[in-house]
Amino acid sequence: MTTRSDRHQTRRRPRDRRRQTIAAGAVAAALVAGIAGCSVLGGDDEAATPQTTAAAERTDDKGGTLKAMSLGPVLAWDPQRISSRDDAAFAGRTFLRTLTAYAPSIDAGKQAGLVGDLATDTGKPNKTLTSWAFTLRDGVAWEDGSPVTCEDVKYGISRSFATTVIxxxxxxxxxxxxxxxxxxxxSVYAGPYAPASPATTAGKAAYDTAVTCKDRTITFALSAPVSDFNEMVTQAAFAPVKKEKDQRDKGTFAVFSNGPYKxxxxxxxxxxxxxxxxxxxxESTDVVRKAYPDRIEYQEGIETQTVAQQIIADGENSxxxxxxxxxxxxxQQNIVTVNALSRRSATAGTGLVDYLVPNLRSxxxxxxxxRQALSVATNREAYVTALGGATTARPSRTLIPSALPAHHEQDPLKSGRRGDPERAKALLAEAKLTLPVPIRVAYRSSPTADKAMAALVAGWTEAGFAPTVSKLDDEYFTTIARPQAAGAYDxxxxxxxxxxxxxxxxxxxxxxxxxNLTAAGPGRDYGYFRDPAIDAEIKRIPTIADRAEREKAWAALDVRLQTLGAYIGLAERRALYIAGSDVRNLSVNEVTGGVVEFADIAVR
Incomplete structure (x- = not known):
């Protein structure tokens, strides 16, 4: 899934694939001078970072009209069509319920707490983790008053198999x-819309065997152990759909609610x-949503800067x-430094992490x-400063976002946040490479990304690399996933x-x-990383039933990947939101993508 902010970052620009060498010249020197002595995290700068929850007083009062303002566009409200994490987060707190959900919390460290939503608990697996059962709560209803049934959940999930329609x-x-x-x-099952034939009949029978209903209990048979299947079903794609209300190919924005709003x-x-x-x-059937406002007016199509300026002005309509x-x-800096604005703002990590992938075929x-030398030479603080500072991102060595249970702060290569050029040179000597070491770097270009890449280049140059950067604009990920990219970039x-x-x-x-790795290309493993021991561990960890132990194992694997130089973490992106003076309980949920939490937001 993408965040809405990431969709904006990937907005297509005119084709311009210029290749240019950036050495330790005037531009790099100016960047280094500009960031000298600037600490993005820690000390006074850490204290200046806005809080996950707005400082304005909280309330439990119901009533009022909340205005939600967005550039958009919303791509779909159909549960099985939702692709944006922003849209999924809003839907999941207002009109769409799933078997399980992450409980809202003003404490970011507790936002990964899983609870039963439509289900009475977080599910019961068998001993081999190849079967999961969930019992639906009694009294949950659709907006027409009819009960949400096990068959509704089963039907909703079946729609994902109709891949040519949904x-x-x-x-x-x-x-x-x-x-x-x-x-x-x-799949042998083509979904609920497939025309009748012996093949579709057999496919439906296979699905009916894998997903079974008995009264209010739905049971899933899995093809392999999945220890976190109860977290997988928090996704909108596992939400129920009432068959009689299914609009099939015409239902992209159709909403038939089982949540507090319609x-x-x-x-x-x-x-x-x-x-x-x-x-x-x-409310007695819902442990997740408080639904304080009477109405939510969702307005899209407004430029993000215009939204911010209107809310900052705090006029009657905002x-x-x-x-x-x-x-x-x-x-953002204006909001952070003005107390009256800071009190009605909140920020959090989005879970979106920027990283680098060394090409092992290079x-x-x-x-x-x-590969370790490149990681040690990487100045993550300079990268964040170029992106816009502490409110826009935080340095991160790991791909695992801060809100996840597997997140860790280990630094296996002792690279720090600013890098260590001298140690990087020593590692390059161990690799028997002659300085300067030429490297070809591909990245997705934008005005901000160009500045951030220049900041990285400055550090790499100081450490003995000679980078040549390629600005790729259109279809970036498609381009670097082609087999020929392995011969063009390092x-x-x-x-x-x-x-x-x-x-x-x-x-x-x-x-x-x-x-990932096939004759057609590397999939998402752009650097062609292959390690049988890592692959075996990836297969083993999902068989660990205990969540804490399982996520601890993922963290340990991540440390191994960093040590092997499989990737180089750069930064976790952050988002900052502002609300009008009548909004209460403003908070941001990092687990659902660093978006505004609508489970308990309120209006004075």
Whole structure:
């Protein structure tokens, strides 16, 4: 899934794939001078970073109208079509419930706490973790008053298999449910819309065997052990859909609510819609949502800077408004330093981590010492400063975001946040490389990214590398995933965000060579990293039943990957939100993507 901020970062620009060498010249020197003595984290700078929860007083009062303002666009409200983490987070707190959910908390360290949502608990696995059962709460209803049933959950999930009709959403159900595959890798089950035939009948029978209902209990048979399946089902793609209300290919923005709010009238793309109370929702059946406002007016199509400026001004029409997009970096410092604005702002990590991937097919990075040298030479603080400072990102050596249980602060290569050029030179000598070491670096270009890359180049040059950077604009990830990219570049910039609060959605996707490396290319393993021991550990960890032990194992694996130079962490992106003076309980949820928490937001 992408965050809305990431969609903006990937906005296509005119094709301009200039290659240019940036050496330790005037530009690099100016960057180094500009960041000298600047500490992004720690000391006074750490204290200046805004809080995850706004300082304005909190309330438990119900009522009022909240305005949610966004650039958008929302791509879908259909549960099985939702692809944006921003949209999924809003939907999951207002009209869409899943078997389990992450409980809201003003303490970022507790936001990964899993609770039963539609289900009475977080699920019961069998001893081999190949079967999971969930019992639905009694009294949960759709907006027409009819009960949400086990069959509704089963039908909703079945729609993910209709891959030619329902597109855009997560397809984890196809990957993990014990539904056989055809020789070409597609599922034998083609979803609930497939025309009748012997093949579709057999496919439906296979799905009915994998997903079974008995009264209010739904049981899933999995094709392999999945120890965090109860976290996987927090995704919108596992939400129920009432069959009689399914609009199939015409239902991208169709909403039939089982949460505290429903649409007052059809959603208007590029404009928005108004959410009003769902009278069929019972607070007694919901441990996640408080639903304090009576109405939520969701307005999209407004530039993010305009939203921020209107809310900062706090006029009559914006006192009860909240920004759904992160405030532009140029305005953030003003908010942080003005107490009246800081009190109604909140910030948090988005889970989106920027990182670098050394190309193991490159002669330069064939040895671990050479890859370690690049990591040790990397000035992460300079990178963050170029991005916009502490409110826009935080240095990170790990791909595992700070809100996840597997997050750690270990520094196995002792690289620090600013890098160590002399130690990097020593590692290059161990790798038997002659200074300066030429490297070709590919990255996704933008005005901000250009500055951030220049900051990295300055540090690498000081450490004995001679970088040549390639600005790639259009179809960046498609370009670097082509086999020929392995012969054109030595280092790739990339980013990644977890799908739920587990490192299982990060490390296997990026470094499991058995699922990535094929004749067609590297998949998401852009550096062609292959290590049988790592692959074996990736297969072993999902069989650990205890969540704490499992995430501890992922953290240990991450340390091994860093030590081997499989990747170089750069920074976790952050978002800052501002609300009007009448908004209460403003907080940001890091686990759901660093977005505004709508479970308990309120209006004075």
């Amino acid at each position: 597109t855009g959403g997560a397809t984890d159900a196809l990957a993990v449910l014990a539904v056989p595959k055809n020789p070409d890798g597609t 649409l007052a009238s059809p959603w208007r793309a590029s404009t928005g819609g108004t959410w009003v109370r769902n009278p069929a929702w019972k 006192r009860a408004a909240v920004s759904l997009g992160s405030v532009p970096p140029a305005i 002669k330069v990075f064939a040895t671990p010492q050479a 280092v790739f910039w990339s980013n990644w965000a977890p799908a739920w609060a587990s490192a299982s959605t990060i490390l296997p996707a990026l470094f499991d060579s058995t699922i």
